[in-house]
Amino acid sequence: MAFVLAGSLRVHVQRLPATAGPTSDTGSDASDRPVVVFLHGLVVDNLSSFYCPLAVPAARAGHEVVLYDLRGHGRTERPAAGYDSRTAVRDLFALLDALDLGRRPVHLVGNSYGGTLALHAALARPDLVSGLTLLEPPLGGAWVENMVDTLSAAALSLEDSPVPAELLTLRLRKAAHLTAIADDLLNRTTLIDDIAGSRTFTPADYGRLHCPVLLVCGEHSELVPGARELARHAAQGSLRILPGLGHDVLKESSGALRDAVLAHLDATAARPRVGALVP
Incomplete structure (x- = not known):
């Protein structure tokens, strides 16, 4: 367990080193690959939800991993204000700077509301976000009304x-x-x-995404239409539907989800890094 001062926020963070080298023939090591950063969902969620299903397998597959509790969640400091997406994105990049990772490319894996934050971050810093994995991301205006x-x-x-x-x-x-x-x-x-x-996001926002994007949704999830729209408009978007499942694919389908996410991480890490993009 570790606490880091990210800007003025005391953040609970855990780092997992890559415990196996990549299997490609490029000769690269983990330091050449994007850091995989996990962003969890709202209120009763925290970094622990990723630990066994995805974070440990990603580290064992050769990826450096960062998990942290969002503002106000888990063991991170709980200030009275600052729970908007803009502040959450600032918290994320302040944390990466505090960890001396601010110049490394990152692959963001977001679950539920964490997927929304990951998407905001990719739009704000396309020069740093080299890949996205979005698990059941709520994207439409109707979700905001229902969640409130x-x-x-x-x-x-x-x-x-x-x-x-x-x-x-x-x-x-x-x-x-x-x-x-x-x-x-x-x-x-x-x-x-x-x-x-x-x-809320627009098709124009999705068209600005230049990194590979994998969306994963349960077959019966109400969020599938929004995910389809994102996958349709993003230049490198793809959608994986897990049969028989609803919204909580992270808990309900660890095996199929793990395989899909690790394959996407490996494919994204093998891509040559491009220069900074203009949002």
């Missing part, structure tokens, strides 16, 4: 709730901790208002 309604209802249910204390009484410490974090985020920060103000 869901978070607002959850905030009301948690306000002055005895649930965290009851969970502690039952010795369910992890559940109590996650519930307390959710209560703090929803009732004592600007997170809901910041999500409500989220900018």
Whole structure:
């Protein structure tokens, strides 16, 4: 476990070194490959959701890995404000600078809302983001409305709730901790208002993406139409549909997901790095 000051934010971060060299014939080592950075979802999620399904396998496949808790989540500092996508992208690149990785290309792997943040980051810094893997990314305006309604209802249910204390009484410490974090985020920060103000993406945004993009969605996910649109407009976009699954492909399909993600990471790492692109 490590904490890094990224700008003014104290961030909980974990780094996994590449534990195997790449199998290509290029003679390159892990330091020549993009750093794989994982971005998790909202409220009850944190870096641990990636650890076994994807992060450790990626490190074993020869990729240097960075996992971190987003602002206010997990063990990262929880300020009252700054939960908009613009600030989240600044947090990400400030963290990379603090880790002395600010000049290395990065491949961003984002789950759910983390996929949205990864896409914002790629549009903001095409010179640094060399690849994207987006798992169930919420992209359309309807998702924003539905998420705000869901978070607002959850905030009301948690306000002055005895649930965290009851969970502690039952010795369910992890559940109590996650519930307390959710209560703090929803009732004592600007997170809901910041999500409500989220900018939706357009086909023109997708057309500005010059890096390879893999989207992965469950067959029954309501987010498939948005993913199809992104894949259609991005120059190097591809969509993988996992049969029989809904939104949470990260938990429900570790084997098929792992294989798809590792193949994309390897293919992206083998590409020659291009110069800075103009957004």
